[in-house]
Amino acid sequence: xxxxxxxxxxxxxxxxxxxxxxxxxxxxxxxxxxxxxxxxxxxxxxxxxxxxxxxxxxxxxxxxxxxxxxxxxxxxxxxxxxxxxxxxxxxxxxxxxxxxxxxxxxxxxxxxxxxxxxxxxxxxxxxxxxxxxxxxxxxxxxxxxxxxxxxxxxxxxxxxxxxxxxxxxxxxxxxxxxxxxxxxxxxxxxxxxxxxxxxxxxxxxxxxxxxxxxxxxxxxxxxxxxxxxxxxxxxxxxxxxxxxxxxxxxxxxxxxxxxxxxxxxxxxxxxxxxxxxxxxxxxxxxxxxxxxxxxxxxxxxxxxxxxxxxxxxxxxxxxxxxxxxxxxxxxxxxxxxxxxxxxxxxxxxxxxxxxxxxxxxxxxxxxxxxxxxxxxxxxxxxxxxxxxxxxxxxxxxxxxxxxxxxxxxxxxxxxxxxxxxxxxxxxxxxxxxxxxxxxxxxxxxxxxxxxxxxxxxxxxxxxxxxxxxxxxxxxxxxxxxxxxxxxxxxxxxxxxxxxxxxxxxxxxxxxxxxxxxxxxxxxxxxxxxxxxxxxxxxxxxxxxxxxxxxxxxxxxxxxxxxxxxxxxxxxxxxxxxxxxxxxxxxxxxxxxxxxxxxxxxxxxxxxxxxxxxxxxxxxxxxx
Numbered sequence: 208x209x210x211x212x213x214x215x216x217x218x219x220x221x222x223x224x225x226x227x228x229x230x231x232x233x234x235x236x237x238x239x240x241x242x243x244x245x246x247x248x249x250x251x252x253x254x255x256x257x258x259x260x261x262x263x264x265x266x267x268x269x270x271x272x273x274x275x276x277x278x279x280x281x282x283x284x285x286x287x288x289x290x291x292x293x294x295x296x297x298x299x300x301x302x303x304x305x306x307x308x309x310x311x312x313x314x315x316x317x318x319x320x321x322x323x324x325x326x327x328x329x330x331x332x333x334x335x336x337x338x339x340x341x342x343x344x345x346x347x348x349x350x351x352x353x354x355x356x357x358x359x360x361x362x363x364x365x366x367x368x369x370x371x372x373x374x375x376x377x378x379x380x381x382x383x384x385x386x387x388x389x390x391x392x393x394x395x396x397x398x399x400x401x402x403x404x405x406x407x408x409x410x411x412x413x414x415x416x417x418x419x420x421x422x423x424x425x426x427x428x429x430x431x432x433x434x435x436x437x438x439x440x441x442x443x444x445x446x447x448x449x450x451x452x453x454x455x456x457x458x459x460x461x462x463x464x465x466x467x468x469x470x471x472x473x474x475x476x477x478x479x480x481x482x483x484x485x486x487x488x489x490x491x492x493x494x495x496x497x498x499x500x501x502x503x504x505x506x507x508x509x510x511x512x513x514x515x516x517x518x519x520x521x522x523x524x525x526x527x528x529x530x531x532x533x534x535x536x537x538x539x540x541x542x543x544x545x546x547x548x549x550x551x552x553x554x555x556x557x558x559x560x561x562x563x564x565x566x567x568x569x570x571x572x573x574x575x576x577x578x579x580x581x582x583x584x585x586x587x588x589x590x591x592x593x594x595x596x597x598x599x600x601x602x603x604x605x606x607x608x609x610x611x612x613x614x615x616x617x618x619x620x621x622x623x624x625x626x627x628x629x630x631x632x633x634x635x636x637x638x639x640x641x642x643x644x645x646x647x648x649x650x651x652x653x654x655x656x657x658x659x660x661x662x663x664x665x666x667x668x669x670x671x672x673x674x675x676x677x678x679x680x681x682x683x684x685x686x687x688x689x690x691x692x693x694x695x696x697x698x699x700x701x702x703x704x705x706x707x708x709x710x711x712x713x714x715x716x717x718x719x720x721x722x723x724x725x726x727x728x729x730x731x732x733x734x735x736x737x738x739x740x741x742x743x744x745x746x747x748x749x750x751x752x753x754x755x756x757x758x759x760x761x762x763x764x765x766x767x768x769x770x771x772x773x774x775x776x777x778x779x780x781x782x783x784x785x786x787x788x789x790x791x792x793x794x795x796x797x798x799x800x801x802x803x804x805x806x807x808x809x810x811x812x813x814x815x816x817x818x819x820x821x822x823x824x825x826x827x828x829x830x
Contacts, residue, residue, distance in 0.1 A: 210255045211284060223240045226293070229318070254281075284428075333350075365403035369786075371397050379391055381427075388413050390460060407449070410452075462493070470533055493522060524552040526558055562799070564800060565791055565801045572602060573775055574747075577590075577779045603659040652811070658680055662677070663689070683710050684715045686715040691728065712816075722753050743823045746762075
């Protein structure tokens with residue numbers, strides 16, 4: 208039975224709290240479940256695993272009754288109490304909670320007083336002015352609710368990469384022990400690492416497709432079976448997401464994987480190349496065509512299938528193309544460059560003009576990490592130790608500056624106090640390395656926490672700290688959070704002010720987008736790229752799966768304009784250090800190699816690049 212993550216456990220307890228309030232239970236019961244959900248969400252311990260191994264952690268608010276529920280969830284992945292509550296509260300009432308400003312207590316009141324049972328009821332009641340008959344609600348409340356309902360219709364229905372990854376992992380783990388299963392992996396846009404994902408496409412090779420399909424549709428996480436067959440099945444999970452499972456014969460797996468990975472435009476190009484050579488290509492393999500362009504029949508019929516993708520591409524005299532590149536953005540032409548003079552693929556073709564893409568293992572440090580000194584969850588020492596255990600050479604601690612008050616930004620006094628903490632921590636690391644007590648994964652140059660800051664670029668284009676203080680940081684990361692409604696020229700001038708500062712080294716999440724509904728800033732991008740390249744200011748690919756900023760196309764354009772990049776996690780808790788992987792995904796989609804990313808080099812190389820910024824700015828001024 209796959210383990211539930213802390214995030215999944217927390218969602219279950221938050222849902223219980225909501226259901227209790229909607230039912231009209233005493234408030235303290237809901238509060239108790241929310242307190243437990245919050246404790247689980249913040250816990251550095253993998254709670255379900257700890258319970259399964261009979262070593263439950265101490266968590267705020269967890270008494271005997273809730274501990275029993277955690278044990279049940281850890282052992283079975285389900286909770287009878289939650290299922291009973293779901294049966295007592297219509298799902299449509301829970302959907303009302305998606306409307307901004309409508310909480311579970313309000314849902315209970317509206318249901319009891321006005322009989323409101325779903326979003327349509329709520330909209331009609333607000334339009335009719337009926338809500339204001341409920342104590343505490345006004346005409347202004349009704350207008351806000353109507354605006355919220357309209358906003359829901361515009362919200363994206365696609366998943367973020369991280370959400371999709373958790374679903375893929377959960378389903379794949381549940382199917383892993385199925386008899387006859389040879390291979391199973393995600394295909395589609397998830398395999399190409401597109402920033403947002405619709406449905407999940409899984410592809411399996413199995414010697415017993417019926418057994419695999421039967422297990423798939425019977426998973427505990429399945430709410431509804433949409434299709435059930437030995438070649439394709441589809442389900443809707445409890446989370447509301449659809450997962451399709453295609454099952455291929457092991458010998459044809461290669462062409463199935465190419466076909467179901469896509470993209471559509473990439474596959475069209477492959478089919479055209481196949482047809483030029485007298486073959487039709489589909490998921491079932493290559494079929495020989497006759498002079499009339501139709502498949503040959505009878506004794507002349509010929510089909511070629513392959514167990515792997517490399518053989519499929521090789522049959523077309525192309526080197527294997529990384530899934531992230533399959534968007535028909537020049538990858539076919541680049542692959543064709545590997546062909547010899549006769550148009551055939553030589554025995555040792557290399558990659559042609561295809562890039563050697565960066566990998567997570569190339570990263571030697573993380574330049575954007577937060578702690579509980581500002582808006583992070585874990586202490587500096589906890590974040591640092593988690594990074595050290597990854598084999599990093601450094602992290603840059605970049606808690607927010609004072610201008611971002613909502614994030615408990617640091618003033619000068621707290622900056623200096625934090626610096627002393629880092630000085631002591633780094634001295635300890637040096638002693639452990641000297642005495643041979645450092646983790647085995649520690650690199651040759653050791654591990655250090657560099658002192659940085661996420662510096663707010665103010666609305667008037669000034670920076671939160673003066674030059675003297677900025678010069679004392681190891682690395683300065685600047686970002687723009689406030690005043691987003693300014694004109695494109697004003698916003699661009701603010702970013703340029705940071706780029707032209709001799710002490711700002713990195714521009715964090717440059718476009719400012721949020722995949723859950725915040726558009727990117729309308730910057731004058733060509734100017735930003737040109738000035739970043741001229742001054743050597745690094746542009747970040749932020750790996751938070753709600754940002755993925757720069758995105759793949761902007762990262763590729765920045766690289767083409769001569770910019771150097773940095774891939775960061777923007778981690779606010781230890782689990783989010785893994786977000787660098789999503790940043791690497793964007794870089795790979797943007798054709799980026801390891802040499803174009805600063806944090807694939809050593810700590811000394813990073814610090815040398817940073818130290819040279821004032822000279823680069825000075826040379827620009829002299830020019």
